[in-house]
Structure formats: structure tokens, C-alpha cells
Amino acid sequence: xxxxxxxxxxxxxxxxxxxxxxxxxxxxxxxxxxxxxxxxxxxxxxxxxxxxxxxxxxxxxxxxxxxxxxxxxxxxxxxxxxxxxxxxxxxxxxxxxxxxxxxxxxxxxxxxxxxxxxxxxxxxxxxxxxxxxxxxxxxxxxxxxxxxxxxxxx
Amino acid sequence: xxxxxxxxxxxxxxxxxxxxxxxxxxxxxxxxxxxxxxxxxxxxxxxxxxxxxxxxxxxxxxxxxxxxxxxxxxxxxxxxxxxxxxxxxxxxxxxxxxxxxxxxxxxxxxxxxxxxxxxxxxxxxxxxxxxxxxxxxxxxxxxxxxxxxxxxxxxxxxxxxxxxxxxxxxxxxxxxxxxxxxxxxxxxxxxxxxxxxxxxxxxxxxxxxxxxxxxxxxxxxxxxxxxxxxxxxxxxxxxxxxxxxxxxxxxxxxxxxxxxxxxxxxxxxxxxxxxxxxxxxxxxxxxxxxxxxxxxxxxxxxxxxxxxxxxxxxxxxxxxxxxxxxxxxxxxxxxxxxxxxxxxxxxxxxxxxxxxxxxxxxxxxxxxxxxxxxxxxxxxxxxxxxxxxxxxxxxxxxxxxxxxxxxxxxxxxxxxxxxxxxxxxxxxxxxxxxxxxxxxxxxxxxxxxxxxxxxxxxxxxxxxxxxxxxxxxxxxxxxxxxx
Numbered sequence: 001x002x003x004x005x006x007x008x009x010x011x012x013x014x015x016x017x018x019x020x021x022x023x024x025x026x027x028x029x030x031x032x033x034x035x036x037x038x039x040x041x042x043x044x045x046x047x048x049x050x051x052x053x054x055x056x057x058x059x060x061x062x063x064x065x066x067x068x069x070x071x072x073x074x075x076x077x078x079x080x081x082x083x084x085x086x087x088x089x090x091x092x093x094x095x096x097x098x099x100x101x102x103x104x105x106x107x108x109x110x111x112x113x114x115x116x117x118x119x120x121x122x123x124x125x126x127x128x129x130x131x132x133x134x135x136x137x138x139x140x141x142x143x144x145x146x147x148x149x150x151x152x153x154x
Numbered sequence: 155x156x157x158x159x160x161x162x163x164x165x166x167x168x169x170x171x172x173x174x175x176x177x178x179x180x181x182x183x184x185x186x187x188x189x190x191x192x193x194x195x196x197x198x199x200x201x202x203x204x205x206x207x208x209x210x211x212x213x214x215x216x217x218x219x220x221x222x223x224x225x226x227x228x229x230x231x232x233x234x235x236x237x238x239x240x241x242x243x244x245x246x247x248x249x250x251x252x253x254x255x256x257x258x259x260x261x262x263x264x265x266x267x268x269x270x271x272x273x274x275x276x277x278x279x280x281x282x283x284x285x286x287x288x289x290x291x292x293x294x295x296x297x298x299x300x301x302x303x304x305x306x307x308x309x310x311x312x313x314x315x316x317x318x319x320x321x322x323x324x325x326x327x328x329x330x331x332x333x334x335x336x337x338x339x340x341x342x343x344x345x346x347x348x349x350x351x352x353x354x355x356x357x358x359x360x361x362x363x364x365x366x367x368x369x370x371x372x373x374x375x376x377x378x379x380x381x382x383x384x385x386x387x388x389x390x391x392x393x394x395x396x397x398x399x400x401x402x403x404x405x406x407x408x409x410x411x412x413x414x415x416x417x418x419x420x421x422x423x424x425x426x427x428x429x430x431x432x433x434x435x436x437x438x439x440x441x442x443x444x445x446x447x448x449x450x451x452x453x454x455x456x457x458x459x460x461x462x463x464x465x466x467x468x469x470x471x472x473x474x475x476x477x478x479x480x481x482x483x484x485x486x487x488x489x490x491x492x493x494x495x496x497x498x499x500x501x502x503x504x505x506x507x508x509x510x511x512x513x514x515x516x517x518x519x520x521x522x523x524x525x526x527x528x529x530x531x532x533x534x535x536x537x538x539x540x541x542x543x544x545x546x547x548x549x550x551x552x553x554x555x556x557x558x559x560x561x562x563x564x565x566x567x568x569x570x571x572x573x574x575x576x577x578x579x580x581x582x583x584x585x586x587x588x589x590x591x592x593x594x595x596x597x598x599x600x601x602x603x604x605x606x607x608x609x610x611x612x613x614x615x616x617x618x619x620x621x622x623x624x625x626x627x628x629x630x631x632x633x634x635x636x637x
Contacts, residue, residue, distance in 0.1 A: 054303070058310030065272055118182065119309050121159040 008122075012113040016106045019132065029101050030093040036105040037086035039135055040112075044083045046131045047116060050124055053081050059119070060084055063111045071104035161361045164314055167205025167235065168198065170380040170503070171354075174369065180361035182312045184305060185337035186284070188321035193341035194352055194373055195318045196226065197233070199280045201377035202316065204235045206278055207245040214276035214313075216267065217250040218286040226282075235377045247274050252286075260291060260300045267304065271311050278314050285319030288329055298330040305334045323357065336360040346370070347528040349497075354380055370499045381499030383541045387506055387548070403603075404452075404516070404552040407445025408438070410621030414597055414606040419578060421515075423601065424543040424553040426522070426573055428566050429582030434593055434612060434619065435556035436461060437469070438582070439518040441618050442554055444475050446516040447485035454516035455508050456488045457501075459524040463490045473618050487512055493524055498538055501525070506545050514551055521556040523568035536571035543575045566598060577601040582612070595621050 024032055044056055060079045068074040073096055076088035093101065109132075117125045163178030172178045179185070179202075187195040203213040217223045227248070230236045240246045249270050255263040271279075281304075291297035308315045317331060323340060326332045337359040343352045355368040369382040403418025412418065419425060427435045443454035458466060466488055470477035480486040489508060491501055509517055519525060519542060529535040539555075546553035557572060559565045566581060567573045578600040584591045594609040611622035 054306050055310065058306050061272075062275075062310050066275070115310070115312060118312055121161070 008117055009110065009114045012117070013106070013110045015129070016110045016113075020102055020106055024098075024102055027098075028093075029096050029098045030090060032098060032101045032105065033086055033090045033093045036101075036108065037084065037090070039105075039109060039132065040084040040086075042131050042135045043109075043112065043128055046128055047124060051116070051120070055119075057081055059115050060112065063108055063115065066111065067104060067107050070107070071100060073100075074104055074108070163362075164206055166202050168201055168378050168380060169376075170369075170382045170386055171378075173386050174356055174365040174380065174382055175359060176363050176365070179314060180336065180359065182309070182314055183336040183359070183361060184308055184315045184317065184334065185339060185359070186321065186326065186331060186335050187316055187318045187339050187341065188323070188326060189341035190322075190343075191320055193343060194354075194371070194378060195341055196282055197373055198339075198341065198354075198378050199282065199316045199318060200226075200230050201233070201235050203246065203278050203280055204230075204237055204240060206314075207237075207240045209243055209245055211277040212244065212274050213240075213246045213278040213280070214270060214274045215246065215248045216270070216279065216281040217248060217252060218255060218281065218283055219252040219290075222252075223248045223250045232375070233377050234375055244274075247276075255286070255290060260287060260296060264300060264303055268307055271307050271313075276311065276313055278316075279308060279311075280316045280318065282318040283320065284317035284331060285321055288319075288331075294330070301330045301334060341371075347530065349528075354378075370497075372497070372500065379500070381497070381503055383499055383502040383506070384537070387502065387541050387544050404446075405450065406442045407449040408441055408619050408621065409615075410610070410612075410623040411595070411619070413623035414595075414610060414621060415600065416603050416605045418603070419552050419600065420602055421550050421552060422547040423577035424546045424555060424575070425578035425580060425600070426555050426557050426567060426576040427580045427582065428557040428559050430559055430561040430584065433582035433584050434614070435558075435582055436466075436520050437614070438580070438595075438619060439520055439554040439556050440466060440470065441475075443486060443516045443518050444470060444477055444480065445618075447480040447483075448476070451485070452515035453484070453512050454486050454518070455505075455512055455514045456486065456518045456520065457505055457508075457525075458488060458490045458520050459493050459496060460520065461490075463488050474616070475618070484512075487514075493527070496525060496528070498526065498528070502538065502541055502545070505542070509545060509549050509551065514549070517546060517549075517551050517553045519553065519555045521558055522572060523556075523558040526569065529569070532569045532571045535569040536575060539572045540575040543577075573599075578603075583609070 024035065027035065047056055057079055064074055064077050064079055073089060073092065076092065078085040078088065113125065113128060116128065162181035164181050165178050166172050166175070187198060189195055203215065207213040217226065231238070249266070251263045251266050254266055287300060288297055291300065317335065321329065326338060332338070338357040340355050340357055341352065343350055345351070351370050352372065353368045354371050356364045356366065365382065365385045367384060369380050369385070371378055371380040403420060405412045405418045406415065427438055429435050440456060443456055446452040446454050456466070467477055477486065481488070487508065508514070522539065522542070526535045526538055529538065542553065542555065555572070555576070557567050559568060566579055573579055579598040581596045581598045583594045583596075585594065593612045595612040596609045597605045597607070606623065613620050
């Protein structure tokens with residue numbers, strides 16, 4: 001019998017699987033990295049006021065560190081007080097396989113949601129999931145790209 | 155408590171601590187272990203950590219300025235919970251930040267700690283001692299910031315953490331650490347009933363209901379053992395399954411006495427056998443257990459605090475009882491605890507465990523008065539007698555508790571309170587009659603049982619005790635003189 005903690009991770013992994021299947025079709029590797037950066041920015045912003053940037057930074061630092069062991073390119077992701085920066089990763093994205101990037105992104109988001117869920121007793125998880133579901137669709141992604149080019153904050 | 159979000163628990167590996175925590179330590183909690191030097195904080199932490207350490211659940215031990223790691227390891231290795239392999243395979247890591255902290259302050263110490271978290275990825279973290287940070291912080295503000303940062307790291311890594319320190323409760327109130335920890339467990343030692351004893355108390359533990367009393371503990375080669383009979387021995391449903399439960403009342407197999415006891419003693423009952431010295435209490439209880447094993451196939455444990463194993467065996471042998479055979483068959487056990495070695499709380503648990511292990515249906519405590527001899531307050535004596543009676547009740551056994559009362563008094567118990575928790579009382583006496591002394595037995599009380607009242611002669615026959623129930627007594631009592 002699996003523990004509630006394992007079950008919670010499985011729940012988020014299942015959710016992220018479905019979410020990626022829906023949202024990454026047709027995206028290039030670079031766009032997939034964009035998607036990860038955008039998603040993390042939205043989650044960060046949603047959780048920031050409640051949990052503080054120091055907490056988010058520590059959690060994200062752990063998530064990136066753990067997943068870098070399986071996906072070494074994640075070490076190019078920078079975690080700072082203001083959020084997560086994926087610019088370095090974007091630059092090298094064309095050299096990466098899309099499947100690997102999707103796999104890494106799934107694991108990063110799954111672990112982030114699981115840890116935030118664990119440390120808060122799932123209190124803000126529903127909000128984060130709601131934000132996540134609103135972030136991405138192909139349409140919004142093109143909107144995101146436009147916004148990025150214009151240099152506006154998300 | 156709302157159980158919508160179940161907080162995971164971790165087993166402590168410390169005898170009875172999980173019971174006091176109502177199911178183990180809340181996972182990811184940060185707990186202060188406070189108390190003076192030598193109280194047992196480090197041993198408790200090491201035991202918890204080694205119990206939980208594995209390659210998938212790594213432990214980071216942070217040594218500050220309390221003692222050098224080499225010394226910690228040397229003493230930890232004396233305990234059976236210590237496993238050097240867990241250090242070799244990285245399940246347990248030690249890091250000493252003492253020197254860095256002393257010369258460079260708290261900030262570099264925090265950076266080193268953070269990098270150790272990244273390196274080890276621990277599930278459990280112990281900081282020994284955390285109080286050193288308060289001593290070295292240049293200001294209250296610096297201490298607060300440092301503590302906050304550490305707690306954030308612990309939280310982000312989902313660590314279950316133990317912060318050790320020579321804190322008193324008063325000191326904790328003014329220390330920033332108290333506002334960020336989930337639990338406070340205090341350890342100390344003090345003189346109790348004439349002995350120096352260690353005590354543990356859970357002051358606070360978020361995420362779980364918990365026992366709030368102070369409980370004695372000992373440090374043994376296995377580590378810490380907490381004795382908390384008040385919390386672990388409770389009246390409730392029988393421990394035996396219905397299949398194992400013996401139906402019908404308990405007959406003693408002692409000629410004459412079973413006639414007096416009517417239909418017999420109810421299972422789960424405790425019977426006090428009171429009398430002055432030399433009235434036959436030990437013999438009566440030993441025979442009740444021996445005949446129980448031999449005639450009725452009921453297992454028994456005899457806990458003795460005065461008569462050694464050998465002396466009891468010799469007594470039985472002289473009466474022609476094959477006590478050795480019953481012990482060999484696994485039907486009986488004699489547990490001898492010398493009077494000076496009695497530790498009431500510990501021995502209550504030992505008894506409970508022995509009875510459960512053997513599935514004993516008859517239990518003798520010889521004697522209750524010696525077992526409780528250190529109790530100076532009758533309220534404690536009553537409480538302990540009640541716990542013993544609870545063991546008997548919960549194991550569906552029958553308990554015989556011998557009790558010394560001063561010669562020539564009308565007392566029916568030593569402390570004057572034991573009888574209130576017993577289901578039955580058998581009084582033994584010995585009166586001078588001419589040049590002889592005659593023994594008598596009286597069933598003074600036996601709950602839910604119609605028994606014969608009054609005093610009855612009791613003699614020691616060739617094969618054991620014989621009680622005059624009026625039925626064929628003369629025929630049965632072809633006895634040798636009572637010595």
C-alpha cells in the first residue's frame with residue numbers, strides 16, 4: 001500500500017502528464033523551455049505572498065538540484081529571490097531533445113507542487129492548480145511569446 | 155482534529171515514545187530536545203536518527219560546539235542502535251560547523267549548512283547543540299534571522315529535525331527558536347522515591363494529540379526506554395482474541411479452596427492474598443499457578459521479589475511438584491527481580507510484556523507490598539496496583555497479589571488502598587492455639603461470586619495446601635505438621 005505522500009506525488013504527476021499532453025504538442029524545444037519558465041513564473045507569483053520568496057527560493061532550489069541529477073541541463077536554470085530564470089537553458093534548448101525537456105519540466109513542476117502541497121498541508125495547492133490550468137493553451141502561449149518579445153512582465 | 159490532510163508519522167524507535175506521541179513523530183516537524191547536560195538528549199536523537207536512517211532517508215548530524223564529532227561517535231558506538239554501516243553508505247552524515255562558527259560567525263555557518271543540505275539531501279536533521287547559536291549571535295536580530303533561515307531550509311527539504319540544547323522551559327520562552335518549532339520535548343533527571351531518575355515530558359507537539367505527563371526513562375545498551383504504564387496500560391477490550399479466551403471460571407486446584415470459592419474466580423480478576431509473614435501467601439499463589447498449569451493447562455508467570463528462582467523451585471520440589479517439568483513445557487515462568495533492583499514503572503512494563511508473550515492465564519506478584527515498597531504516598535500505591543489489575547483485566551488472566559500486613563493488626567492491605575482496586579481478597583492468618591499455631595484462610599471478598607464466608611483452617615499437606623471447607627477435611631488432611 002502506498003503512503004499518502006507517495007499518493008500525493010502520483011496525483012500531481014498524473015495531473016502534469018495530462019497538462020503537458022494537452023499543451024506541448026507542436027511546440028519546439030525552445031518553446032517548451034519557454035513554457036516551463038512561464039509556468040514557473042505564474043506559480044511563483046501565486047505562491048509568493050503566502051509563502052515568501054525565501055521559502056519559494058529554498059523549495060525551488062531543492063527541486064532544481066534534485067532533478068538536475070536526471071536532467072543535467074537543468075543546472076542552467078537559476079533560482080533567485082525574484083523567481084526562476086530559464087534564459088541560459090533557452091539558449092541551449094536547440095541542442096536538447098524535446099522529450100528530455102518535457103520530461104524534466106514535468107518532474108520539476110510535479111516536485112514543486114508536491115513539496116508546496118506537503119509543507120502547507122495542501123492549503124494553497126488548489127489555487128496553484130487553478131492558476132496552472134489558466135496559464136497555458138496554445139493560444140495563450142502565442143500571447144506569452146508576444147508579451148516576452150515586448151519585454152513585459154507576466 | 156481535522157484529518158482532511160493526513161500528516162505522515164515517523165517511528166521513533168524509542169520504546170513507548172510512539173505511544174506517548176499517539177502514533178509517532180509528525181513527519182517534517184521541528185522539535186527541540188531541551189534539558190540540562192547529561193539528560194539524554196543526544197542519545198535520544200541518535201537513537202531516533204539511526205532507527206530511521208537508510209539510503210533513501212538520510213540523516214544529517216550537525217555538530218556545533220557541544221562536543222567533537224569523534225567523541226560523539228565513540229559514545230554512540232556503545233549502543234546497539236548504532237550501525238557503522240549507515241555511516242559508511244552515507245545514510246548518516248556528520249558535519250562539524252563549530253570552528254567555522256566560532257571564528258567567522260553565523261552567516262558562513264548557515265552557508266555551510268545550506269551546502270550540506272544540498273549535498274546530503276537529508277530526511278532527518280539533528281543540530282547538537284542549537285543553543286550555541288544563541289550564545290554566539292551578536293544580536294537578537296541576527297539570531298532570529300539565522301533561526302528563520304535554518305527553519306526555511308528544513309521546511310524546503312521536508313526534514314524532520316531535532317534541535318538540541320541545554321534549554322530550560324523559561325529560556326525557551328524568550329528564544330526565537332520557540333516560535334518556529336513544532337514540538338518541545340524536555341528531559342531532566344531528579345531524585346524520585348529515593349533514587350535519581352531520568353524523566354521525559356512532551357510539552358508541545360503540533361500536528362498530533364499527545365501525552366502530557368512526565369514519564370521516567372532509562373538509558374540502556376539498547377538506548378532509551380521510556381516507562382509510561384499510565385499511558386500504555388489501559389483498561390479496554392481484552393487483548394486475547396475470542397478464540398484464545400478460556401471460557402468458564404478459574405478453579406485453583408487446591409483441595410477445599412475451590413469449594414469455598416464457589417463457581418470460581420472470574421477471568422480478568424485480581425485477587426489480593428493478604429496476611430502477616432509466615433501465613434502461606436507465597437505458597438498459596440505458587441500452588442495456584444502450578445496446579446493451573448498441571449491440572450487445567452493454564453500458563454502462568456510468577457513474579458517474585460523476595461524468593462529467588464532456586465528457592466521457589468526447591469519449595470516445589472519438596473512438595474513433590476514437578477514445577478521444573480511445567481517450566482520446561484513452557485507452561486510456567488518464574489521471573490525474579492531482587493527487591494533492590496525494582497523500578498516500578500519499568501517492571502510494570504516488563505510484566506505486561508512477559509504476560510502477553512507467554513499468553514499467561516495466571517499471574518502471581520509476590521509480593522505487591524515489596525513491589526510498591528518505595529511508594530511513600532498511598533495515592534501512588536493505588537495507581538500502581540490499579541495498573542497491575544489493568545494488566546490482568548486486559549489479558550483476561552487471573553492475578554494473585556500477595557500482600558504483607560503487619561502481624562496483629564486488622565489491616566487487610568499494606569497501604570490501605572490496594573483492596574479498592576482488587577476484585578477479591580483472601581485473608582490468611584495464623585493464630586496461637588495452645589502450643590501450636592493454626593493457619594486460617596478467609597475469602598473476604600470475591601466480586602460477582604457466591605462464596606463461603608468465614609475463616610477456614612488451612613494446613614500444609616504432603617502435596618500442598620489443604621483448606622477446610624467442611625467436606626472430608628479430615629480425610630484429605632493426612633498432613634505433616636506445619637513447619
